[in-house]
Amino acid sequence: MSKLATKSFKQLCQIALAASALIFTSASAEEIGYPEKEELKFGFIKLTDMAPIAIAYEKGYFEDEGLYVTIEAQANWKVLLDGVIDGRLDGAHMLAGQPIAATIGYGTKANIITPFSMDLNGNGITVSNEIWKQMKGNIPKMDDGRPVHPIKADALKPVVDSYIEQGKPFNMGMVFPVSTHNYELRYWLAAGGIHPGFYAPHKGDTSGQIDAQALLSVTPPPQMPATLEAGTIYGYCVGEPWNQQAVFKGIGVPVVTDYEIWKDNPEKVFGITEEFAKKYPNTTIRLTRALIRAAKWLDENDNANRPEAVKILSKSEYVGADYDVIANSMTGTFEYEKGDKRAVPDFNVFFRYNATYPYYSDAIWYLTQMRRWGQISEDKPDTWYKDVAAQVYRPDIYMKAAQSLVDEKLMDASDFASLAGEDGFRSPQTHFIDGIVYDGQKPNEYINKFSIGLKHGDKI
Template sequence: MIPRLNRISLRHWMATALLSLLPTLSLAADKLGYPEKEELTFGFIKLTDMAPLAVAYEKGFFEDEGLYVTLEAQANWKVLLDGVIDGQLDGAHMLAGQPLAATMGLGTQAHIITPFSMDLNGNGITVSNAIWDKMKPHLAMQPDGKPVHPIKADALKPVVDEYRAEGKPFNMGMVFPVSTHNYELRYWLAAGGIHPGFYAPHKGDSSGQIDAEALLSVTPPPQMPATMEAGTIYGYCVGEPWNQQAVFKGIGVPVVTDYEIWKNNPEKVFGLTAEFAEKYPNTTVRLTRALIRAAQWLDANDNANRPEAVKILAKSQYVGADYEVIANSMTGTFEYEKGDKRSVPDFNVFFRYYATYPYYSDAIWYLTQMRRWGQISDDKPDQWYFDLAKQVYRPDIYAQAAQSLIAEGTVQAADFPDFANEKGFRAPQTHFIDDKVYDGTQPNAYINQFAIGLKQGDKL
């Protein structure tokens, strides 16, 4: 009796047979180096920005690299990180703050790196219908009766003040203490004069609620709408499709996108251990090649492939939300109040604007927010920020992957930074909701700009 091949083994056999028949592919593999580890398991959370992983799998980009990948949804960000650290997962879709926090020992200690930034933008802040009704009198309106955007937290401040005067805590949700969502929600609140609270890990306080006027706590992304509907939280910051889900269910209103808080902000990364990258360097470069190709496909021809991407993401093994809910943001629009759908072509960016390049300055922004809100307890010199960013963000691996794709003619050099001269720092960024300027080469000067938050010399 001939044993039945499982799916991965069969695909592995077919790809190996194909390689033996195609000398050009064999030559390319020799030049790059064959993958040292071929069968891989990657983790993700059910969010639309895991799309590069799903696309690399479904379009065969992983297999083109001789990689036979299993994608596994994870219960939450902690479980996902633990899986990468203990080796159950070879890599994962991660919050950009996770590799940085783990490497510095904030929470679980482990040296995690990223050779690939997965996307720009993609998040929103949603409030319940009751809170939205209280915000409306404080909003500027267009002639058609719809709110002027962006909506600042200035309109939420009187509502928070009212709750506090009545002795009611104003509770909001975010997905993880070192998530982009936590820092974006804090940034938006603080820009409107609402204190989101401090952490004090040196005192054993990881609540993030010291001196807080709005109390932020962790809720897993898919549970956000139901948690708000139950009244446990009054609003939240999360990635898609969980803001649009609130609109479809009629339980809340997304008031601002992260594109409006910080235009073209870095969002998720692909994370793996430094040990994995050192042990399997060819595998690491090849998985990065596959992800670059997936990101390019997602943004190609002015997002022409997005409807197909939405069909992929709607599958139960990926995001598992309705096609219409995912398409509401993935295809270049975003719906705020029901019926108030606006064009936001860059709500999800996967490739353009050098989205996939792991800039040191992106890493440093996250570190400045960790310091601003007390997760980093003590002052650090600018050089500390530079050194940690370079430990975690690996543009050298990215450049090797991209340059090999350019040499093959698979991608165009014009779509990437000038690798010969790139230093890893974006030009000073000006598109923030509070008009602050972020220069990654001056982290302490940046931190000192803010009225709310720790500055140089401050300690709780």
């Protein structure tokens, strides 16, 4: 293991001991120090999971930290990442895979870190009405005639096979090559026997369509419904509110949520450059404090604040979708086929289940999927995965922010009690749609479990 990773794990162990005894070392606002940079600009994409940034702004949490923040929507994920790298943006709502991919040099090379995980769950896979008609007969029904959930890609496979037999490409959309959406869509398809294709960057092929039965391509989130309606794609994986928008417009049917693909999966992170964190350590801790408080507000009292949050997010400067569209998922329900609205209280989680804590094992899962689909061209030892995770995910910064919030009585020690003894690795996770268990301590063993995808020793 690298010196960097070793240092990170030592820091984390020290923090975990303090948390396990619920003893928070003195780290008051005075000791943290004034922010070295007070005026900041943060970027985001128009998705409901940018909510912690909006709430930290609207509720004055940034100002409480002496931070004067401007929030700016970005055209797409690449523009957003480039803005953080070149300093136009001080930080941003990011796809969890972006800091990881940048750090290992897949796409743009840059040292991006995250001290804060923004949410769990929040995505869905939607298909067009025509594809839904063809799938529906392959799905078991409940007594009331509604489909049994979760709907597996097994129901889609005969449809894809028929397109292949007719020589027609089966096109689907996702938001970015290193997005959760790409990996979740690929995971769901492969679990149903549909090959989503390989990448071969060492050969100059970054299409991700080698050997593919379903052809995946990039579409920005707000454009997903229109692209589906135009018939350019037959389905997509995206965050809210763009699955529910398809229901409201009557152009598509969400068939599965990411909660059903991988229960309580990590989704977005707040990304900053490593240089920013080193140059402005007080500012980094303070912005993390504000985001933690916002996440807590979003989930407290059994989501009692969600209606107010939806009202804020519906503003044009944030997500800009209709209140009812955003509320359909943000307030604990999710509508699949029109009229089939079901309770999904954890569709959006911002603070519960340690949602804000940057787990090393979460980073490692993304790396395993990059390797599985060829974005990482060669085998890596387990220690490499852990080293990269420790370089990008920074629980040491998070816990210093948390300790200071408790010290100032802005939050309670009980808010972080479940982090007692935390080593940065979740217990082996069993709630995947295909039943495969993920243990972040054993990435290569995990990769070898899949019937579709590269295994240890494989090359394209």
